[in-house]
Amino acid sequence: MVGRSNVGKSSLINALVRARVARASAAPGKTRLANVYRVTRGGSDAMYLVDLPGYGFAKGERRELDEVTREYFVRVGQVRQVGHPPALAALLIIDARHPGLENDLEAWRWLRSTVERFGIVATKIDKLARGERIRAMRELESVFEDAVLPVSAETGEGLDELWKLIERLTKSG
Ligand SMILES: Nc1nc2c(ncn2[C@@H]2O[C@H](COP(=O)(O)OP(=O)(O)OP(=O)(O)O)[C@@H](O)[C@H]2O)c(=O)[nH]1
């Protein structure tokens, strides 16, 4: 899970596993390290959901992704080249209310050039009224040139689809 500070990455992990495992907070900059959660669902193989620190919070911060996040994808990518690696995928989490922010676009460019598999998720969709929502989704899909999945950690909307997306992204082969 990659995204701006306070976008709702930790909340989304909690909503996905239906438990309060990841610490969420109204104050941005809560998650400072990579927190790894091992998840098993039904008969499928175990997977790891990784909650990464957000970007765009520290004042004067220039880089779109913090060092922990960059190192995570670069190093895990290197380790994966040895042996029989599980799939590595990134989910870029965007605030549905703010399509096309420059730091999100930079994060997207970096991920696209670094991680083989990634998906884009628009969260806090519950905060948008119908008309705003249609407009925001249209704008997001045009900015990111890809399908964007609307979800809410608050109402649970889109979580089944998000699990399907995660399963698709992490399928071996
Ligand atoms: N309405 C609504 N609020 C949400 C949703 N997801 C998260 N929030 C709220 O947004 C705030 C930030 O959530 P976090 O999950 O801590 O955000 P984060 O991306 O992990 O933040 P950092 O760890 O600082 O990078 C909290 O107050 C959450 O309750 C959502 O889908 N809908």
Ligand SMILES: [Mg+2]
């Ligand atoms: Mg967090």
